[in-house]
Amino acid sequence: MPSRKKPSVRTRVLAGGAALAVVGAGVVGTVAAGAADSTAATPATPAAPVAARGSELTRSTHLTLDAATKAARAAVEAAEKDGRQVSVAVVDRSGNPLVTLRGDGAGPQSYDSAERKAFTAVSWNAPTSELARRLAQAPNLKDIPGTLFLAGGTPVTAEGAPVAGIGVAGAPSGDLDERYAQAGAAVLGR
Template structure:
């Protein structure tokens, strides 16, 4: 019974839509009025810049004796580049990705989010978020175009400094 009803609905729907969406012949074409502009222009982080930032972040931490991984994501949290020191632990790649994703999503330092965790504990429940220091947004003309996450140093604040210094170096060129 249900299958027959669904089949009848499926067969009659195109005819019903055609009848309800066909404008009267005398009306002629109507101009489309858009409430907003049809396109948005946004700055983007290039792949070349992302690769350089990831490599510099790993090198910055290596100079301090720490084996880390660094992930750079675009403004939507999609991975652009990953660099990992040869002796970095297996957990560092995932930690760096999640810190970068968290920072890009929140448009904020993950260390600042850690400070807000007491008043907003649900931050830690957002899928994909890792609310630990080490995620830094990449800003161009005050717009977030991506983020960097570093994982593997003994302190998230060290991870954060390695990332921030890499961003500064690349964006100052």
């Protein structure tokens, strides 16, 4: 049987150091886990809701989805009666799309243009044809993101405040687009 060689002092020191490191890591891990458990066992007290006073609040009016759909359909139908293919968008008071309809045969650019006209009309609470005329005095208006200063958008108001915008695009002229947008808005007052 071959004789075993005794490990060198260096090997024994390294092996002992490694063993000590493993034991130390186990102790530290156990202590850390115990600390985490004690923290988790103490639930945080949830903050009570804070009630705002009436003087700190405003009320807003929004167009319903049914009303927006009715307005969009009326605008598309008005255009179809004239043999026009358009897209119609109705946005809420914040400019977020509620309904967008792309009429049969409407051009691909009309969808985005209708949304931008609606956004512009509700943002300024004015028909986009009027806003397009204002560009002569303030040409930088057209640089505002999401806007389109071409005729075809009309605001919808309640008690004088804008609650929605209707935009139409795709007819041969902005005047026609705006006429169809106004036809959509008109059904809301009935």
